[in-house]
Structure formats: C-alpha cells, structure tokens
Amino acid sequence: xxxxxxxxxxxxxxxxKIRLERIDTQEGITVxxxxxxxxxxxxxxxxxxxxxxxxxxxxxRPINIRNIDGSLNKExxxxxxxxxxxxxxEHRERMEIDMIEG
Numbered sequence: 001x002x003x004x005x006x007x008x009x010x011x012x013x014x015x016x017k018i019r020l021e022r023i024d025t026q027e028g029i030t031v032x033x034x035x036x037x038x039x040x041x042x043x044x045x046x047x048x049x050x051x052x053x054x055x056x057x058x059x060x061r062p063i064n065i066r067n068i069d070g071s072l073n074k075e076x077x078x079x080x081x082x083x084x085x086x087x088x089x090e091h092r093e094r095m096e097i098d099m100i101e102g
Contacts, residue, residue: 019087020044023094024055028085046099049082056080056099065100075101 014035021028029052049056062077080099085092 016088020052020054021085021087022052022054023083023085025053026085027053028087042095042097043078043100044082044097046080046101049080049099054082054084056082063098 015032016035017030018033019028019030046056058080059078062079064077065073065075067073078098078100081096082099083094083096086095
C-alpha cells in the first residue's frame with residue numbers, strides 16, 4: 001500500500017503490477033494498476049492507450065460520466081473502448097476497457 005499526501009490529506013492507494021497486451025499484435029506493456037479507484041468498471045487513460053498503440057473502438061453513443069455527487073464529470077464522456085488481454089500473476093483475461101480523458 002502506498003501512502004501519500006495531496007493538499008494536506010493522507011491518501012492510501014493499493015496498486016498491482018499487471019500486463020496489458022494488444023489483441024492484434026500480442027505486444028504488451030507492464031503497468032501499475034490502481035485497485036478500487038471508485039469506478040464501477042475498468043478505465044484507462046485515452047492518451048496512454050493512444051501512445052501505447054492500442055486499437056480503439058469508437059462507441060455508437062458516448063457514455064456520460066457522473067461523479068459521486070451525481071454531477072457530470074468535467075473531463076467529458078466515454079467515447080472509446082479498447083479490448084486487451086490483462087495478465088496478473090498466472091491469470092489471463094480478455095477485457096474491454098473504457099477510455100477516459102486524463
């Protein structure tokens with residue numbers, strides 16, 4: 001568990017090392033993933049996914065993102081997803097992950 005201070009508040013974060021693999025080329029990258037970020041699904045940075053060469057799928061209709069207080073998120077809607085293989089220790093799973101700005 002990592003403990004850090006942001007604006008005077010103590011934050012505790014749990015991260016794990018996972019491998020994200022592109023479906024089309026089977027090439028991948030090992031990253032640290034934040035466990036329990038508070039989202040109801042899996043999300044990844046749109047900028048990161050583009051930079052790493054993941055094949056993005058545009059959604060027919062954007063999905064609005066709401067904050068915990070019910071307000072719309074200022075970063076905008078989810079417009080893309082990506083299919084990846086996720087490896088954690090001996091486990092592999094194919095997942096579709098939503099893209100978020102930031």
